[in-house]
Amino acid sequence: MAKRVLIVDDAVFMRMKLRDILEKNGYEVAEEAENGQDAFDKYQAVKPDLVTMDITMPEVDGIEALKLIRNSDDNAKVVMCSAMGQQGMVMEAIRAGAVDFIVKPFDTDRVIKALDKALS
Amino acid sequence: MDDNSVYRNLFFEESDDNLQKLNDDVLELESEPENIDLINEIFRAAHTLKGMSATMGYNVMTKLTHKMENLFDFFKSGKLKVTSEYISLIFECLDKLSELVEDLRNDQELSEDQISELLKKLINVEESVNGTATEKVQNTSDKTGKLTTILESNEDADIDVVKKAKAQGYNAFVVAIRIDRESMLKGPRAFLIIEHLEQEGDVIYTEPTADLLENGEFNTDFKLIYLTKNTKEQVEANIDINSEIDTFIVEEFDSAKSANSNEHKPLAESVSAKPTESTPKKPKSSDKKEKKSSTPSKHPSAARNQSIRVDLTRLDLFLNLVSELVVYRNQLDDANKRSDAMEVKDSLEQVSRLTSELQDLVLKIRMQQVSVVFSRFPRMVRDLAKELDKDMELIVEGEETELDKTVVSELSEPLIHLLRNSADHGIESAENRKKFGKPEKGTIKLSAYQEGNQVNITLEDDGMGIDPQVMKESAESKGIDTTGMTDDELINLIFHPGFSTAKKITNISGRGVGLDAVMAKINDLGGSLEMKTELHVGTKFVIKLPLTLSIIQALMVRVANESFAIPLDVVERVVVIQEKEIITSMDREVVEYQEGLIPVIRVDKVLGLTNEENTKQFAIVVKSDKQYFAVLVNELIGQQEIVIKKIDTIIQKLNKFQGATIFGNGSIALILDVNAICQGKLVEN
Numbered sequence: 001m002a003k004r005v006l007i008v009d010d011a012v013f014m015r016m017k018l019r020d021i022l023e024k025n026g027y028e029v030a031e032e033a034e035n036g037q038d039a040f041d042k043y044q045a046v047k048p049d050l051v052t053m054d055i056t057m058p059e060v061d062g063i064e065a066l067k068l069i070r071n072s073d074d075n076a077k078v079v080m081c082s083a084m085g086q087q088g089m090v091m092e093a094i095r096a097g098a099v100d101f102i103v104k105p106f107d108t109d110r111v112i113k114a115l116d117k118a119l120s
Numbered sequence: 121m122d123d124n125s126v127y128r129n130l131f132f133e134e135s136d137d138n139l140q141k142l143n144d145d146v147l148e149l150e151s152e153p154e155n156i157d158l159i160n161e162i163f164r165a166a167h168t169l170k171g172m173s174a175t176m177g178y179n180v181m182t183k184l185t186h187k188m189e190n191l192f193d194f195f196k197s198g199k200l201k202v203t204s205e206y207i208s209l210i211f212e213c214l215d216k217l218s219e220l221v222e223d224l225r226n227d228q229e230l231s232e233d234q235i236s237e238l239l240k241k242l243i244n245v246e247e248s249v250n251g252t253a254t255e256k257v258q259n260t261s262d263k264t265g266k267l268t269t270i271l272e273s274n275e276d277a278d279i280d281v282v283k284k285a286k287a288q289g290y291n292a293f294v295v296a297i298r299i300d301r302e303s304m305l306k307g308p309r310a311f312l313i314i315e316h317l318e319q320e321g322d323v324i325y326t327e328p329t330a331d332l333l334e335n336g337e338f339n340t341d342f343k344l345i346y347l348t349k350n351t352k353e354q355v356e357a358n359i360d361i362n363s364e365i366d367t368f369i370v371e372e373f374d375s376a377k378s379a380n381s382n383e384h385k386p387l388a389e390s391v392s393a394k395p396t397e398s399t400p401k402k403p404k405s406s407d408k409k410e411k412k413s414s415t416p417s418k419h420p421s422a423a424r425n426q427s428i429r430v431d432l433t434r435l436d437l438f439l440n441l442v443s444e445l446v447v448y449r450n451q452l453d454d455a456n457k458r459s460d461a462m463e464v465k466d467s468l469e470q471v472s473r474l475t476s477e478l479q480d481l482v483l484k485i486r487m488q489q490v491s492v493v494f495s496r497f498p499r500m501v502r503d504l505a506k507e508l509d510k511d512m513e514l515i516v517e518g519e520e521t522e523l524d525k526t527v528v529s530e531l532s533e534p535l536i537h538l539l540r541n542s543a544d545h546g547i548e549s550a551e552n553r554k555k556f557g558k559p560e561k562g563t564i565k566l567s568a569y570q571e572g573n574q575v576n577i578t579l580e581d582d583g584m585g586i587d588p589q590v591m592k593e594s595a596e597s598k599g600i601d602t603t604g605m606t607d608d609e610l611i612n613l614i615f616h617p618g619f620s621t622a623k624k625i626t627n628i629s630g631r632g633v634g635l636d637a638v639m640a641k642i643n644d645l646g647g648s649l650e651m652k653t654e655l656h657v658g659t660k661f662v663i664k665l666p667l668t669l670s671i672i673q674a675l676m677v678r679v680a681n682e683s684f685a686i687p688l689d690v691v692e693r694v695v696v697i698q699e700k701e702i703i704t705s706m707d708r709e710v711v712e713y714q715e716g717l718i719p720v721i722r723v724d725k726v727l728g729l730t731n732e733e734n735t736k737q738f739a740i741v742v743k744s745d746k747q748y749f750a751v752l753v754n755e756l757i758g759q760q761e762i763v764i765k766k767i768d769t770i771i772q773k774l775n776k777f778q779g780a781t782i783f784g785n786g787s788i789a790l791i792l793d794v795n796a797i798c799q800g801k802l803v804e805n
Contacts, residue, residue, distance in 0.1 A: 011168050013130045017175055056164045082305065083171045084186065087336065090308035094315050100363055101312070103304040105174035105182075114363040 321348025
C-alpha cells in the first residue's frame with residue numbers, strides 16, 4: 001500500500017512541487033499543511049506514515065511543530081526540509097528527533113531515497 | 121527531467137508576494153533596526169524566495185537571494201548593525217530581484233552579469249564581517265582518493281577507553297564515511313549520522329573534530345571510533361539508514377594500526393564498501409540546471425495569463441448560486457413541458473433573482489484591494505525623500521478598499537505621478553517649512569474609501585500648494601494668454617497639456633509629462649480628477665473612480681433610427697429644447713444653460729446619420745472636463761444597466777464609442793464615448 005505523507009510548507013509552490021515528486025514515485029499525499037499548528041492538527045487527523053516539514057514557517061515553525069508531533073507520537077517520522085544556510089536549525093531538528101532532512105532545491109532522487117530510507 | 125513550467129505562474133505569484141513583503145518589512149526595519157522578530161520575518165521571506173528560485177533552477181536569482189540572505193543572517197546574529205546604508209543595499213537587491221522576476225516572466229534568460237555588481241557589494245560586506253575566509257573550504261573539495269579507515273592521529277587516552285570498553289563486552293569499530301559529493305549541508309548530515317550511531321553506542325573520537333564536522337568544514341570523508349554492543353552488521357545497518365552517503369567502511373578497531381599514523385596503507389577492498397554510487401560522479405548537477413532554466417521559453421503564452429486571487433468564500437458562494445440556478449432551470453424545463461404558466465413564472469422569478477446575485481458576485485470576485493498598488497508607495501516615498509533630501513512620510517489609509525482589477529492595475533501609473541509631484545513640488549525643504557511654522561517633516565496622505573457606486577482616492581500633502589501668481593508667470597512665459605483668468609482658472613492651468621510648473625526639471629517629476637496625462641488616464645478609467653490647493657497649506661487631489669468597468673448605468677437614447685447608450689455618470693440633466701433655442705455664434709452652435717452658453721453637439725452630424733425630425737429635441741447636458749455640453753438626441757428610451765462589450769479596434773479608432781451592449785431582444789447598441797466626442801468637438805473649433 002502506498003505510504004501516506006503529510007506535506008508541510010508555507011509556500012504553495014513548494015507543496016505542489018513536493019506533491020508532484022511524491023505522487024510520481026508511488027507515495028500518497030495524505031494532507032498538506034501550511035504552518036506548524038496546522039501540521040500538528042492535521043497530523044492528529046490523518047496519522048500519516050511520514051511528515052515532510054519545512055523549517056521556516058510563520059507562527060509555529062517547523063521545529064516547534066516537530067516537537068509537538070514527537071511529543072504526541074514517539075514513532076512519528078518527520079523529515080525536515082531546509083535550504084542551504086540553515087545548519088543550526090537542522091541540528092536542532094535532529095536533536096529533537098527528525099529522522100532525516102532534505103535540502104532545497106529538491107532533487108527527485110534524493111528526496112525519494114531519503115523518504116524510502118526513513119520508512120524502511 | 122522535472123518539468124517546472126506548470127509551477128511558473130505560481131512561482132511568479134508567490135515571488136511577487138514575497139518581494140512585496142520584503143520591501144514592506146525592510147522599510148519597517150529601517151525605523152526599528154533592533155526588532156529581531158522583524159529580522160526573522162525578513163529572513164524567512166528571503167529564504168522562501170531562495171528555495172523557490174532554486175527549485176525552478178533559476179540560478180542567477182538564487183545566487184543573489186542567497187547572498188542577500190547572508191546579510192540578514194548577520195543582522196540576526198548581531199554581527200552587523202542595521203544601518204540605512206545596508207537598507208539601501210538591500211533595496212537595491214530587491215529591485216534587482218523584481219527585475220529578474222520580470223525578465224523570467226518575459227522568458228528572458230538571466231545572466232550573471234545582471235547581478236555581478238551587486239554580488240560584489242554583498243561580498244564586500246561579508247568579507248568585512250568574516251574576514252576573507254568565506255566558503256574557502258568548498259574550493260578544495262575536489263580530491264577524491266580512496267576512502268580508508270586509517271586515522272591521522274589519535275590519543276593514547278582513546279586507546280585506553282577502547283581497551284576498558286572491550287573488557288566490558290563492547291565492540292570497538294573504526295568507521296569511515298564518505299558523504300555524497302553533491303550533498304548539501306554536510307555538517308548536519310554528519311551530525312545526523314553520528315546521532316543515529318549514538319542511539320546504540322558511543323562515538324568517542326572523530327576525525328576531523330566534532331566542531332569541524334558540525335560546521336561542515338570537511339570535504340566528503342570523516343572517520344570515527346565507535347563503541348557499541350552491536351555487531352558489525354548491526355552497525356552497518358545503522359549507518360545504512362542514512363541517506364546521501366556515498367560509501368562507508370566499518371572495521372574492528374586495531375590500536376596497533378592506528379597508532380602508527382604515517383602508514384597510509386589502503387584498506388582491503390573487501391571490507392563492505394557500499395557502492396551506493398560509483399566514485400567517478402555523473403556530470404555535475406549544474407549542467408542539468410542550465411537546461412532547466414532554458415525550458416520556460418517553451419511556454420510564452422502561459423506567462424501572459426493574468427490571474428487573480430479570489431477569497432474562497434466568494435467562490436463557494438458562487439458555486440452555491442450556480443447550483444441553485446441549475447435547480448430552477450430544471451424546474452423551468454419541467455414546468456415548460458407541462459405548460460404550467462404559473463410555475464414557469466415562479467421559476468423565472470427565482471432565476472432572475474439568482475442572475476442578479478450572480479452578477480453582483482462576479483463583480484465582487486473581480487475586485488481587488490487597492491493595497492496591491494498602494495503597498496509599494498511607502499518604499500517609493502522613502503527613496504524620494506532620500507533623493508530629494510527632504511524629510512517626509514506617507515500615511516496610507518483604506519488600503520482594503522476594493523476596486524475592479526482592471527482599474528486597480530491601471531491605477532499605479534497616475535498615482536505614482538501624483539506622488540512624485542507632491543514629494544518634489546509640494547513638500548518644501550525642512551528650512552522653508554520651519555519658516556512657515558510647519559513641522560519639519562512633511563506629510564503626504566493617501567487614502568481610499570468607497571462612496572456609493574464609486575471609490576474615492578485622495579492624495580493630500582501639507583506642502584506649499586500652488587501659487588496662482590507663479591502659474592500666471594509661467595503660463596505667460598509659455599505664451600499662454602492669461603488675461604481675465606481667475607485664480608482658480610490659473611491654478612487649473614496645471615492640467616493644461618505640456619504645462620509644468622517646476623522651475624527646473626528634476627529627475628523626480630516634470631519629465632515633460634504633465635498632469636494632463638494623469639487626467640487623461642483617470643478619464644480613460646471612467647473616473648474624474650479634482651484638485652484643491654491652498655498656498656502654503658497644501659494640495660489635495662481627489663480621484664473618483666467607478667467601482668467596476670464592465671457594467672454601468674446608462675441612458676438609452678435614439679438618434680435618427682439608431683439606439684445608443686450614454687453612460688449615466690457623465691449626464692448632468694436632460695432638458696427639452698426647440699430647434700429655435702439654438703443660437704449660432706461664430707460657426708458655433710450654443711444653447712443657454714444655467715445663465716451661460718454651452719456648446720451644442722449634434723450626435724447625428726458627428727456620426728454622419730441622416731435625421732429628418734428637427735422640431736423637438738432632447739438636450740442631454742453632460743459634463744466633460746469641467747465643461748458642460750448639450751448633446752442632442754431625438755428620443756429618450758430610458759435608464760438601464762448595461763454590460764459593456766468590447767468592440768472591434770477599427771471602430772474603436774473612430775474615438776466615438778466606448779463599446780457596445782446587447783439588449784434583451786438581442787439587438788446591439790453602441791455606447792457613446794461622450795468625453796471623446798465633446799473634446800473632439802472642442803479641438804475642431
